[in-house]
Amino acid sequence: MxxxxxxxxxxxxxxxxxxxxxxxxxxxxxxxxxxxxxxxxxxxxxxxxxxxxxxxxxxxxxxxxxxxxxxxxxxxxxxxxxxxxxxxxxxxxxxxxxxxxxxxxxxxxxxxxxxxxxxxxxxxxxxxxxxxxxxxxxxxxxxxxxxxxxxxxxxxxxxxxxxxxxxxxxxxxxxxxxxxxxxxxxxRGTAMAMADSLEVTVHGRQAHGSQPEAAIDPIVLGAHIVTRLQTVVSREIGGADMAVVTVGTFHAGTKENIIPDSAVLKLNIRTFEPPVREKVLAAVRRIIEGEAAASGAPAPEISEIYRFPRCFNDEAEASAVIEALRGELGESSVNVxxxxxxxxxxxxxxxxxxxxxxxxxxxxxxxxxxxxxxxxxxxxxxxxxxxxxxxxxxxxxxxxxxxxxxxxx
The missing domain is CATH 3.40.630.10 (Zn peptidases)
Structure with missing residues (x-):
């Protein structure tokens, strides 16, 4: 048109x-x-x-x-x-x-x-x-x-x-x-990903930097979590599915010779399909909780920051819009x-x-x-x-x- x-x-x-x-x-x-x-x-x-x-x-x-x-x-x-x-x-x-x-x-x-x-x-x-x-x-x-x-x-x-x-x-x-x-x-179909953002607080035991044996180091714990989370996509999600797991922030400590008592990480997760979303979220929680247990640390706190739904283009409606846009803007100007x-x-x-x-x-x-x-x-x-x-x-x-x-x- x-x-x-x-x-x-x-x-x-x-x-x-x-x-x-x-x-x-x-x-x-x-x-x-x-x-x-x-x-x-x-x-x-x-x-x-x-x-x-x-x-x-x-x-x-x-x-x-x-x-x-x-x-x-x-x-x-x-x-x-x-x-x-x-x-x-x-x-x-x-x-x-x-x-x-x-x-x-x-x-x-x-x-x-x-x-x-x-x-x-x-x-x-x-x-x-x-x-x-x-x-x-x-x-x-x-x-x-x-x-x-x-x-x-x-x-x-x-x-x-x-x-x-x-x-x-x-x-x-x-x-x-x-x-x-x-x-x-x-x-047509899925236009944009679902997104989940999480804040994770891992707890440890504070001590002097010269006495690590007296501490449970939340920075080391957090580092293990960051590294292990990279395996969610590379080892648990099939090649035909899309998932992204990003650790965007990692904050801990106030001084170089103090092992702090906690660390805070913020994660962002993107997926296209609901079953993949649930699988990734379950894996992320399992890893966070498992690494805390492996470190002898208290249970971590995991809270949702926000959650985006899937942005889905109805197939029939999108096809009608595509045809109309090509009629108005020109075939080469509308890319599917x-x-x-x-x-x-x-x-x-x-x-x-x-x-x-x-x-x-x-x-x-x-x-x-x-x-x-x-x-x-x-x-x-x-x-x-x-x-x-x-x-x-x-x-x-x-x-x-x-x-x-x-x-x-």
Whole structure:
């Protein structure tokens, strides 16, 4: 399919204003579940379109656009930033700071492109409001907080989201990434991995560094755990299955001549299939507890930091979206790819209703940039689309195209 000419003409005329909107969101990021200013700005833009909105899940914003009889669909854009100090050198780079749950003050940036998602979502709302002749039905716009911590989608659903707004027949979402601007990557079936993050505290017995015989050394214990965990993927998971086990932090001790009484490790685990997920988690726990027992140490404490669901693209719905995107963007601009090992909580919305969901990626860097090597991917202090107009234009076109697969008049 191709979008109506009037929609494209209006989109192109509005690109300068859309770029300014994007720059505003980029310059003012906020941490997960703290997106107060962001939510207020979203509400103001929706109100200017004549759309009523409501808060849901804390700093989430929901709006419903009705246009006669027809299907009900939802479009989701996430809104939170990351605790990263921006190093892009952009004129509109973030200098914002935020407070982490432990009270630490940190620089904040939109290092995962959620500013792009918000801007595209608001522009889609503007265009659909202005061109009601092009479609029929109802669109539920979900501006979701807390994607980076997997807190936001669950918070919105638990806050009665689907009791407040019409339940959609399908849910769509997208994400900017370090690909070529103007292109889209999309998967059938599993689109992104499940993720589990754990905090592990191992206990020992403190002693002077010169008297190790009086201690149970949690650093040595932790080191054995880190090493042994590498065998989960290499020796317990079959080659046809995907799993990643990463120990991202290891903290222990205060002085070089003191054997401490505890050590704290934080782990991140990625899998594609639920049975593999459960097998890996069981192996991780077995190793942690077994190494503690082998060291004569007390039982370790294992707590969940967060848990991401699988992001799954319904096969039939994804095929319809792929065909429509190729009709709009061109065959060579839409790539059907394998799932990625990053994670998303987007799937919570569709899964909570048992309806199809489709999620895709759109590129943010100019072709010339990609040829010499882009400066940074998602979660990098250097991440920032350098072909902003093409990036935003593609995000809007892709979102509209997916929605109109069901809403087309």
């Amino acid at each position: 191709s979008l109506p000419t009037a929609l494209i003409t209006d989109l192109d005329a509005g690109l300068p204003a859309l770029e300014r909107l994007y720059q505003e969101f980029h310059a003012h990021p906020e941490l997960s579940m703290q997106e107060h200013r962001t939510a207020e700005r979203i509400e103001a833009h929706l109100a200017a379109l004549g759309l009523e909105s409501q808060r849901c899940g804390g700093t989430g914003v929901v709006a419903v656009l009705r246009n006669g009889e027809g299907p009900v669909v939802a479009f989701r854009a996430d809104t939170d930033g990351l605790p990263i100090e921006e190093r892009t050198g952009l004129d509109y780079a973030s200098t914002a700071t935020g407070e982490l749950p432990d009270g630490t003050v940190t620089p904040v940036m939109h290092g995962c492109g959620h500013d792009t998602h918000i801007s595209a979502g608001l522009e889609i709302a503007r265009l659909l409001t202005a061109h009601r002749e092009a479609w029929a039905g109802t669109v539920v716009f979900l501006f979701q907080p807390g994607e980076e911590t997997s807190a936001g989608a669950v918070a919105m659903v638990e806050d009665g989201l689907w009791d407040r707004v019409p339940a959609p027949e399908a849910v769509y979402g997208q994400h900017v990434w370090p690909g070529t601007a103007g292109t889209v990557n999309i998967s 790819t394998a799932p990625v090992t990053g994670s998303e909580d987007f799937g919570v919305f569709a899964d909570s209703l048992g309806v199809p969901g489709v999620y895709w990626f759109f590129g943010g860097y100019a072709q010339e940039t990609m040829e010499v090597g882009h400066p940074g991917g998602n979660h990098s202090p250097f991440f920032g689309p350098d072909d902003v107009l093409t990036t935003l234009r593609t995000g809007v076109r892709a979102g509209l195209t997916a929605l109109l697969t069901r809403l087309g008049a």
